[in-house]
């Protein structure tokens with residue numbers, strides 16, 4: 001995940017501050033010098049760093065902080081607030097005020113536009129919208145096919161007219177959307193390797209023809225300050241309403257995310273956190289600041305956990321927990337719930353205190369989840385509901401069927417037995433029974 005190294009450096013600086021108890025002005029200034037260096041090393045724009053540090057320092061050497069009982073904590077709070085404000089303070093929402101919300105996605109080739117069109121469509125349709133995807137990149141023939149494939153994967157229709165004028169395609173797509181009750185139109189426009197006049201003219205013409213509610217620039221966060229420059233160039237010609245920063249799951253240093261709002265004035269509206277079509281998140285500056293400072297992001301985690309929450313299934317599970325009839329089918333169901341939330345790496349990053357550094361040496365293996373699923377899939381229905389019948393020869397058959405080793409099957413059965421034992425204790429106490437209404441026990445990998 002981006003910011004890894006920045007988070008580590010900031011944590012080290014704050015640890016030193018905490019160790020000091022009372023802080024002198026010199027202590028704060030020294031810490032700010034180090035924060036400044038860490039931000040520059042994370043590729044944050046030079047001017048942005050300068051302004052940020054002067055704001056933080058001014059507040060941090062104020063009386064309130066110096067005389068507080070927990071001065072280091074106050075300094076961290078100020079850094080958190082200023083980072084949040086740097087990225088736009090609050091969530092910048094998409095404008096859905098018109099009957100049809102037209103969203104133009106623009107950006108350079110390879111920034112992730114087509115993938116993002118699918119991700120955005122999926123996210124919006126989860127929120128009750130009826131999006132239409134529009135293939136307006138006519139120069140790269142594969143782009144139309146790519147959008148069709150993405151559309152199929154996310155279950156959304158794709159409007160295409162082949163290699164015709166992108167302005168005509170865009171206009172026709174809006175008419176089509178009106179006739180077919182779509183309330184969102186997402187136009188995937190052409191990209192180029194560099195910003196050029198032809199591209200800009202075409203985008204300006206499309207924007208005049210369809211009067212979009214949003215022109216969102218898709219930028220690759222891995223390109224660092226180049227992403228900020230590209231955003232400035234696009235904004236000068238197109239008046240962007242916002243940005244989508246992709247590939248924030250990669251090892252970018254994070255500079256683009258921290259600088260782009262301050263430099264261009266354009267807010268980040270979404271961030272791409274992976275290659276899967278579920279990996280698009282609404283951008284919340286305060287939550288991102290919290291992640292950068294290694295404080296986790298519990299709110300996003302809860303949202304992910306509840307997004308696909310199936311109340312009926314949860315009720316069934318609760319009944320099973322009470323009667324202690326939790327079997328391997330339920331075990332598998334829980335596994336799918338965890339998998340829906342994203343990769344284990346992503347999930348752990350949102351838990352406060354679970355910094356990458358602490359996870360060093362701990363292998364986070366998403367394959368383990370798939371392995372467990374394969375093992376359970378290779379069992380008969382009878383075995384899943386009554387695992388005690390799984391003897392030696394059955395174990396051998398299950399391992400062969402799932403392409404795993406007998407030790408893997410043994411390990412899973414042991415984990416299941418432990419979970420069941422835990423549930424027994426859990427259901428046994430009145431206090432925990434009350435708790436079971438709110439929380440499902442997590443699997444123990």
Ligand SMILES: Nc1nc2c(ncn2[C@@H]2O[C@H](COP(=O)(O)OP(=O)(O)OP(=O)(O)O)[C@@H](O)[C@H]2O)c(=O)[nH]1
Pocket residue numbers: 107108109110111112113114115116137140143190191192246247248249250271272273274275279
């Ligand atoms: N890791 C990661 N990869 C991403 C993300 N978003 C897009 N990608 C990948 O980036 C590559 C380029 O994405 P495309 O959607 O083809 O890019 P594009 O901007 O449409 O490219 P052109 O059609 O050539 O203009 C693909 O391999 C995507 O899977 C992201 O958030 N994280």
